[in-house]
Each structure stands twice: as structure tokens, then as C-alpha cells.
Amino acid sequence: MPIPAPNLFPPFNIIRLSHVAFGVRDLAASKAFYVDTLGLQVTDEDDETVYLRAMEERGHHCLVLRRSDTADVRGLSFKVFDEAELDKAHDWFAAEGHPVAWVERPYQGRTLATQDCFGMPIEFYFRMDRLPPIHQKYALYKGVKPLRIDHFNCFSPDVDRAVAFYNAIGFRVTEYTEDEETGKLWAAWTHRKGGVHDLAFTNGLGPRLHHTAFWVPTPLNIIDLCDLMATTGYVGNIERGPGRHGISNAFFLYVLDPDGHRIEIYCSDYQTVDPDLEAIRWDLKDPQRQTLWGAPAPRSWFENGSVFAGVTPVEAALKATPIVAP
Numbered sequence: 141m142p143i144p145a146p147n148l149f150p151p152f153n154i155i156r157l158s159h160v161a162f163g164v165r166d167l168a169a170s171k172a173f174y175v176d177t178l179g180l181q182v183t184d185e186d187d188e189t190v191y192l193r194a195m196e197e198r199g200h201h202c203l204v205l206r207r208s209d210t211a212d213v214r215g216l217s218f219k220v221f222d223e224a225e226l227d228k229a230h231d232w233f234a235a236e237g238h239p240v241a242w243v244e245r246p247y248q249g250r251t252l253a254t255q256d257c258f259g260m261p262i263e264f265y266f267r268m269d270r271l272p273p274i275h276q277k278y279a280l281y282k283g284v285k286p287l288r289i290d291h292f293n294c295f296s297p298d299v300d301r302a303v304a305f306y307n308a309i310g311f312r313v314t315e316y317t318e319d320e321e322t323g324k325l326w327a328a329w330t331h332r333k334g335g336v337h338d339l340a341f342t343n344g345l346g347p348r349l350h351h352t353a354f355w356v357p358t359p360l361n362i363i364d365l366c367d368l369m370a371t372t373g374y375v376g377n378i379e380r381g382p383g384r385h386g387i388s389n390a391f392f393l394y395v396l397d398p399d400g401h402r403i404e405i406y407c408s409d410y411q412t413v414d415p416d417l418e419a420i421r422w423d424l425k426d427p428q429r430q431t432l433w434g435a436p437a438p439r440s441w442f443e444n445g446s447v448f449a450g451v452t453p454v455e456a457a458l459k460a461t462p463i464v465a466p
């Protein structure tokens with residue numbers, strides 16, 4: 141199926157991805173990983189929950205860790221342009237037959253909880269508490285020096301359907317991988333904020349969260365993180381990279397948190413704000429699409445992901461086998 145033409149006038153205006161809440165089984169171990177190793181800043185915490193932000197973020201949080209019996213994800217959150225767009229979003233999802241609810245979320249104004257076409261929990265809000273800037277408080281920088289949350293990537297059982305659904309609410313495709321034999325999409329990168337992606341989809345058992353990515357200033361921060369993790373007991377948590385992606389042209393590293401939630405450290409993709417930007421097509425058989433330098437991704441990267449609380453993932457229809465390391 142070809143990718144759809146960009147929807148430049150969607151029914152409501154999503155600005156960007158915003159935050160995610162992970163269920164974690166050992167809150168202290170997770171906090172140590174995200175604060176001491178990755179370098180996120182604690183903005184609030186109690187015995188059950190830790191709120192975190194990255195260095196250039198003014199909103200209260202981009203990641204919430206919640207003590208849980210199971211390692212899961214409680215929904216992906218997006219910021220809309222203003223309160224009126226939130227009401228438009230509510231009415232659009234209700235009219236399309238999706239479940240809608242106004243939910244209470246700490247540090248946020250009105251929050252709409254709904255589901256996408258696969259039952260993946262997604263939330264929209266406009267107002268979040270604003271915090272003083274810390275991007276020039278250089279004494280606070282630690283770990284990989286994360287600047288901001290960059291994107292979510294989700295396993296999807298039908299990437300064509302995911303792209304069609306998110307295109308209807310304004311996500312524009314920047315790059316995609318096609319399975320030549322079936323003509324179906326294997327993966328797609330879609331954005332609202334003007335980078336390569338806010339939300340990407342990869343073929344597989346889904347819906348599940350494949351990873352959450354954080355933007356860092358330079359590739360050297362990523363290499364420093366590898367050195368830090370390799371010598372502080374986290375060598376087994378380095379999953380893939382460092383390397384240069386073909387798709388997105390970003391420098392990358394994938395690491396696993398103590399529960400196996402996958403985090404990508406990401407830097408230097410390109411600007412995509414032009415409304416007539418042409419999406420870049422990659423062939424599934426081209427190993428450089430994943431890593432420009434040719435190194436294959438490990439099998440775990442195609443198989444492991446985080447489940448959404450209360451959502452049972454389904455097998456993908458497309459069974460093409462990508463090139464993988466044993």
C-alpha cells in the first residue's frame with residue numbers, strides 16, 4: 141500500500157509527543173538507572189512514583205516511573221496546541237467510536253484518555269506545570285546529558301493501518317520501509333514537531349512499546365554513556381550500537397532499563413517542517429536502512445518490547461524476516 145498524502149489540516153492540532161509512564165518492579169533500581177546513569181532530573185517523587193524531566197524541558201515531566209508488580213506501560217502522552225484542540229480531539233475520537241474519558245493526572249490540566257485503532261492507550265493534554273529553565277545550569281548535567289524526549293516507537297501488527305490512522309490525526313510520514321514482495325509497509329516514521337519522528341511503527345507483535353528515545357547534544361555523549369555503563373554494572377543493558385541510522389541519519393544507542401524497557405539515545409536527525417517534504421523509501425532487504433555502517437540489529441531488537449497495561453498484543457500479519465544478527 142502506498143503511504144498516504146500528508147494530512148495538513150487534521151481535525152485537531154497535536155504539537156508533539158510529551159511523556160510516558162513506565163510500570164517498574166524495583167523503583168529504587170529504576171531511579172538509579174534513569175537519574176545516575178542517564179542523567180534525567182527528578183522533579184517530584186514519593187514512595188510510589190518518580191517524575192523526571194530532561195535538561196531543556198520546561199514541562200514538569202517527560203517520564204514517570206511507577207512502582208508496579210509488572211513491567212508495563214500506562215499510555216503514550218501528547219501535547220495539543222490549546223484547550224480548544226483538546227475538545228476537538230475528544231469529539232473526533234468519540235465520533236470515530238473510540239472510548240474517551242477525562243482523567244486526572246498530577247501536574248496536568250484536563251487530560252483526555254483514549255485508544256488508537258489497535259487499542260493502544262494514548263492521552264492528550266494542553267496544560268502541564270511549567271518549571272524554571274535548567275538548560276544552562278551546567279553543574280546539573282550528568283550521565284548522557286539528555287536534553288529532551290524525542291520519540292516513541294511502537295510495535296504494530298499492521299503498519300499500513302497504523303499509518304492510515306495516525307495520518308488521519310495529522311502525523312506525517314518522513315521515511316518508511318517497504319516489503320518489496322508484498323508491497324506492504326514494514327516500518328514507518330511519522331512526525332508532528334518537525335523532526336523525523338514523534339511516533340514510529342515497526343512490524344511485530346503489537347501494540348507494544350518498542351522504545352522511547354531521548355535527544356542528546358553530541359555522539360560523544362553516547363560514547364561516554366557506553367563507557368559509563370560498561371564499568372558500572374550495566375554492560376548487559378547495552379543492546380545495540382552505537383551507530384548511525386540509515387533511516388533518520390541519527391547517531392544512536394539502544395539500552396535496556398532494569399525492567400527491559402528499551403531506551404534509545406538519539407542525536408542529530410534533520411528538519412522536516414516543509415508541508416511538501418517527500419518521504420524517503422527504504423527496501424526491507426537493505427541492511428543500511430537500520431545501520432548505515434551495515435551492522436545488523438540483534439534478534440532481541442525485533443522481538444522484545446514493553447506491553448501496555450491491560451492490552452493483549454496480537455501477531456503481525458506480515459512475516460517477512462529482516463536481516464538480523466544471530
Ligand code: DHY
Binds near residue numbers: 293390437
Ligand atoms: C531506525 C530506528 C530508530 C530510529 C531511527 C531509525 C532504523 C532502524 O534501526 O530500524 O529507532 O529512531
